[in-house]
Amino acid sequence: MDSVSQIALGAAVGVATMGRRTAPWKAALWGGLCGTLPDLDALIDHGDAVSNMTLHRAETHALFWLTLASPVLAGLAALLARERDRFGRWWLATWLVLVTHPLLDAMTVYGTQLALPFSDWPWGVGSVFIIDPLYTLPLLIGLAVSLARRGAPGRLRANAIGLLLSTCYLGWSVLAQTIVEDRVRGALAAAGDPxxxxxxxxxxxxxxxxxxxxxxxxxxxxxxxxxxxxxxxxxxxxxxxxxxxxxxxxxxxxxxxxxxxxxxxxxxxxxxxxxxxxxxxxxxxxxxxxxxxxxxxxxxxxxxxxxxxxxxxxxxxxxxxxxxxxxxxxxxxxxxxxxxxxxxxxxxxxxxxxxxxxxxxxxxxxx
Structure with missing residues (x-):
C-alpha cells in the first residue's frame, strides 16, 4: 500500500496496543515510524530495474526477520519514552506494527515475500488497489479523533473503530473479488468455454x-x-x-x-x-x-x-x-x-x- 496508509495503520495499531499505558501521541509517533520502516528497502539499488522491482518487499517485509527485529526496536522505543518498565508492551506494539505492514501489502497484487528466508514466493491477494481512500480514511479519522480528545473518556474508542472499519473493508474487498471472478467464469462457461x-x-x-x-x-x-x-x-x-x-x-x-x-x-x-x-x-x-x-x-x-x-x-x-x-x-x-x-x-x-x-x-x- 501507499506510505500514507502504512503510516496510518502503524500509528493506529500502536495506539490500540499501548492503550492507556503511554501517551497516545507517543504510541502514534512510534507506530507511524515503524509502519514505514519496511519500505525503506526501495532506496536500495540492486543493479538493474528487474532486480529493484522483484527484491522490493523482500527481507524487510519477511515476517521472520521483522519478528527478530521487533525486540531491538521495542527496546529503543521504551528507552526513548522513558518507560523501560513497559518494555513487554512496547515489544508487542512494535511487533504488531511491523508485521501488519507486509500483511497489508500482501493484499495488493504487487507481490510480498512474507516467508523469507524459507521461501521467496511473492504473495499477492490483489483485492485492493495500492491507493484506496476507503481503506485509509477510517484509520486517519479514528486516529485524529483519539489524539484530539485529550482526557476525554473513551477517547481511544474512535481509533479502535477506525481499525475495525478498515479491516472490514479488506474483508469486503476479498468478497467482491470472489464475486467478480465467479461472475466472469460463469459467463465464460455459459459461452461454451471448456x-x-x-x-x-x-x-x-x-x-x-x-x-x-x-x-x-x-x-x-x-x-x-x-x-x-x-x-x-x-x-x-x-x-x-x-x-x-x-x-x-x-x-x-x-x-x-x-x-x-x-x-x-x-x-x-x-x-x-x-x-x-x-x-x-x-x-x-x-x-x-x-x-x-x-x-x-x-x-x-x-x-x-x-x-x-x-x-x-x-x-x-x-x-x-x-x-x-x-x-x-x-x-x-x-x-x-x-x-x-x-x-x-x-x-x-x-x-x-x-x-x-x-x-x-x-x-x-x-x-
Missing part, C-alpha cells in the same frame, strides 16, 4: 475503489482483458484479445531477468518487440496500453540471435490522459458499457460470444 473453471485469471480492482474490477484471462498464446463493475447487472463482460509473445519467450526464456519476472508475475506477463528491443511487461499492474512495469531485456541482432541487455524500465503511463481516465473510471464503475481511453476496443468480444480458441464445433454449439 476451460472456464480452470483458466488462469487475474481479478484486481481499478484505481481507488472496489466496485470496478479489471480482469485478465490467460489463453496460452494470447490473453484477454476486460472490466467488470459490481453495478453491471446481468450484462455479460466484454474482452479484448492480445498476443502474448510466446515465440519471443522461447528465445529469451533463459535470461535471468526473464526467469525472475515470469515467476514473480505468477505467469501474467507478455513479450513484444519494440524499437529493436524485446520488452517484457508485467500484466498485473496497469491496463492496455499503459502498464506500470515494462522492461527491455534484450536487443535484436542483425544476425540470428539476441544481445542480452541489463534490464531497464521502459514505457510506463506516458501519454495517458489522466482527466479522461478518471471520468471513464467513474462512469464505468456506475455501469456504463465502455472501455478506457486509449484501449483498443475494436478487437473486443463479449464473454457470451464463442471464444476464438474454441473448436468450430463448440463455437457453433455456443451460438
Amino acid at each position: 476451460a472456464a473453471r480452470e483458466v488462469p485469471m487475474l481479478v484486481t480492482p481499478t484505481a481507488f475503489n472496489t466496485v470496478l474490477w479489471r480482469v485478465v484471462v490467460m489463453r496460452g498464446e494470447r490473453y484477454d482483458e476486460g472490466f467488470v463493475s459490481l453495478l453491471d447487472g446481468a450484462r455479460a463482460p466484454r474482452f479484448a484479445s492480445f498476443e502474448r509473445g510466446l515465440p519471443l519467450h522461447a528465445r529469451v526464456r533463459e535470461l535471468p531477468a526473464v526467469e525472475r519476472m515470469t515467476r514473480f508475475t505468477h505467469g501474467f506477463w507478455r513479450l513484444a518487440e519494440r524499437d529493436g528491443r524485446i520488452v517484457l511487461t508485467d500484466l498485473r499492474m496497469g491496463q492496455e496500453p499503459y502498464y506500470v512495469f515494462a522492461f527491455a531485456v534484450a536487443a535484436l541482432s542483425p544476425n540470428p540471435g539476441l544481445q542480452p541487455l541489463t534490464p531497464v524500465r521502459v514505457g510506463g503511463r506516458q501519454g495517458m490522459e489522466v482527466g479522461a481516465s478518471l471520468r471513464w473510471l467513474r462512469d464505468r464503475a456506475l455501469g456504463a458499457d465502455s472501455f478506457p481511453p486509449g484501449f483498443p476496443a475494436r478487437r473486443t468480444m463479449p464473454a457470451s460470444a464463442p471464444h476464438p480458441d474454441l473448436p468450430a464445433s463448440r463455437a457453433g454449439a455456443a451460438r
Whole structure:
C-alpha cells in the first residue's frame, strides 16, 4: 500500500496496543515510524530495474526477520519514552506494527515475500488497489479523533473503530473479488468455454475503489482483458484479445531477468518487440496500453540471435490522459458499457460470444 496508509495503520495499531499505558501521541509517533520502516528497502539499488522491482518487499517485509527485529526496536522505543518498565508492551506494539505492514501489502497484487528466508514466493491477494481512500480514511479519522480528545473518556474508542472499519473493508474487498471472478467464469462457461473453471485469471480492482474490477484471462498464446463493475447487472463482460509473445519467450526464456519476472508475475506477463528491443511487461499492474512495469531485456541482432541487455524500465503511463481516465473510471464503475481511453476496443468480444480458441464445433454449439 501507499506510505500514507502504512503510516496510518502503524500509528493506529500502536495506539490500540499501548492503550492507556503511554501517551497516545507517543504510541502514534512510534507506530507511524515503524509502519514505514519496511519500505525503506526501495532506496536500495540492486543493479538493474528487474532486480529493484522483484527484491522490493523482500527481507524487510519477511515476517521472520521483522519478528527478530521487533525486540531491538521495542527496546529503543521504551528507552526513548522513558518507560523501560513497559518494555513487554512496547515489544508487542512494535511487533504488531511491523508485521501488519507486509500483511497489508500482501493484499495488493504487487507481490510480498512474507516467508523469507524459507521461501521467496511473492504473495499477492490483489483485492485492493495500492491507493484506496476507503481503506485509509477510517484509520486517519479514528486516529485524529483519539489524539484530539485529550482526557476525554473513551477517547481511544474512535481509533479502535477506525481499525475495525478498515479491516472490514479488506474483508469486503476479498468478497467482491470472489464475486467478480465467479461472475466472469460463469459467463465464460455459459459461452461454451471448456476451460472456464480452470483458466488462469487475474481479478484486481481499478484505481481507488472496489466496485470496478479489471480482469485478465490467460489463453496460452494470447490473453484477454476486460472490466467488470459490481453495478453491471446481468450484462455479460466484454474482452479484448492480445498476443502474448510466446515465440519471443522461447528465445529469451533463459535470461535471468526473464526467469525472475515470469515467476514473480505468477505467469501474467507478455513479450513484444519494440524499437529493436524485446520488452517484457508485467500484466498485473496497469491496463492496455499503459502498464506500470515494462522492461527491455534484450536487443535484436542483425544476425540470428539476441544481445542480452541489463534490464531497464521502459514505457510506463506516458501519454495517458489522466482527466479522461478518471471520468471513464467513474462512469464505468456506475455501469456504463465502455472501455478506457486509449484501449483498443475494436478487437473486443463479449464473454457470451464463442471464444476464438474454441473448436468450430463448440463455437457453433455456443451460438
